[in-house]
Amino acid sequence: MIIPDFKYHRPETLDEACRLLDESPNGAAIAGGTDLLVEIKQGLRQHDDIVSLSKIDGLRNITEDEENIYIGACVTHHELTGSEIIQRNIPALADAAMAIGNRQVRNVGTIGGNLCTCASCADTGPVLLAYRAVTKIAGPNGTRQMPLSDFFIFHHKSILEKSELLTKIIIKKTGGNTGGSFIKFGLRQAVTISVASAAARITIEDGKCTDACIVTGAVAPTPMISPKAGKSLIGKSMDELSEGSSAIDEAGQLAADESVPIDDIRGTAEYRKDIAKELTIRAIIKALERIDN
Numbered sequence: 001m002i003i004p005d006f007k008y009h010r011p012e013t014l015d016e017a018c019r020l021l022d023e024s025p026n027g028a029a030i031a032g033g034t035d036l037l038v039e040i041k042q043g044l045r046q047h048d049d050i051v052s053l054s055k056i057d058g059l060r061n062i063t064e065d066e067e068n069i070y071i072g073a074c075v076t077h078h079e080l081t082g083s084e085i086i087q088r089n090i091p092a093l094a095d096a097a098m099a100i101g102n103r104q105v106r107n108v109g110t111i112g113g114n115l116c117t118c119a120s121c122a123d124t125g126p127v128l129l130a131y132r133a134v135t136k137i138a139g140p141n142g143t144r145q146m147p148l149s150d151f152f153i154f155h156h157k158s159i160l161e162k163s164e165l166l167t168k169i170i171i172k173k174t175g176g177n178t179g180g181s182f183i184k185f186g187l188r189q190a191v192t193i194s195v196a197s198a199a200a201r202i203t204i205e206d207g208k209c210t211d212a213c214i215v216t217g218a219v220a221p222t223p224m225i226s227p228k229a230g231k232s233l234i235g236k237s238m239d240e241l242s243e244g245s246s247a248i249d250e251a252g253q254l255a256a257d258e259s260v261p262i263d264d265i266r267g268t269a270e271y272r273k274d275i276a277k278e279l280t281i282r283a284i285i286k287a288l289e290r291i292d293n
């Protein structure tokens, strides 16, 4: 199908980008275009103005200070996987980025686009939720920050207003006593959309779990924190959290129980719940393995 005509803008500042979006009756931002252009081509969306983020300074950096890691919204999945800062601090996010599409998609698809698409199966969401990421948003009236947990409203619906842009993702650093993981299951080995996914972040202090967050993907309208699953791990000793233990099995079951999947071409709701349980179990084991001894 031929893409309908649109005006293509390449502003150099965030202010100008927000203004262009504000003034357009139905404008849209474009980063890598791997979601947007497909949807336009399929006739699912139509825009008179497309505002490219590619010339705006500062959206493509990964930086850190003592407390936080800062990821620009236009950082590509390829850049995430290759970043020393990400690999050292949140290898689970590199795993999630690596699991996206194929090399061509990872070379241009961005973390910001992945979050703003707001698909329940978007693969960077679960890890970022597990690490309590915060989003930085720019709009015509300035900037605001909000937890990623409040960013997703529903499948394909984020908190962003029409003329707002996601500019940065901020993640608090954890110590070596915290481990994280991401595991996805698709219908084939590569270029596969998640039937279900799971991320875990677990902190162990003095041999016991003091903090845990379990997130499942593609089993609810948005990536979803499973509060009961995370809570069930807190207070458990490393012995109680050994592979095959009832504590890990229970957390997996709770994550499955808390999920609200749908039936679609990739699997039934019941199948997704079974997969979510197994992926959660594996994600917990992998997160625990990543904790420094």
Ligand SMILES: Cc1cc2nc3c(=O)[nH]c(=O)nc-3n(C[C@H](O)[C@H](O)[C@H](O)COP(=O)(O)OP(=O)(O)OC[C@H]3O[C@@H](n4cnc5c(N)ncnc54)[C@H](O)[C@@H]3O)c2cc1C
Binding pocket: 028, 029, 030, 031, 032, 033, 034, 035, 036, 037, 038, 053, 073, 074, 099, 100, 101, 102, 105, 108, 109, 110, 111, 112, 113, 114, 115, 116, 117, 121, 122, 123, 124, 160, 164, 165, 166, 167, 191, 192, 193, 194
């Ligand atoms: C073959 C193929 C395989 C794929 N496989 C996967 C996969 O395995 N896992 C997965 O999660 N995804 C997958 N995707 C989807 C897609 O590649 C990712 O979601 C990607 O991260 C989208 O980023 P983008 O920069 O291309 O977004 P774009 O297509 O540019 O934008 C997507 C949406 O976000 C908005 N947007 C983009 N950036 C911003 C911003 N900074 N502020 C506000 N709004 C913004 C756009 O207006 C648009 O609505 C696949 C896509 C293809 C084509």
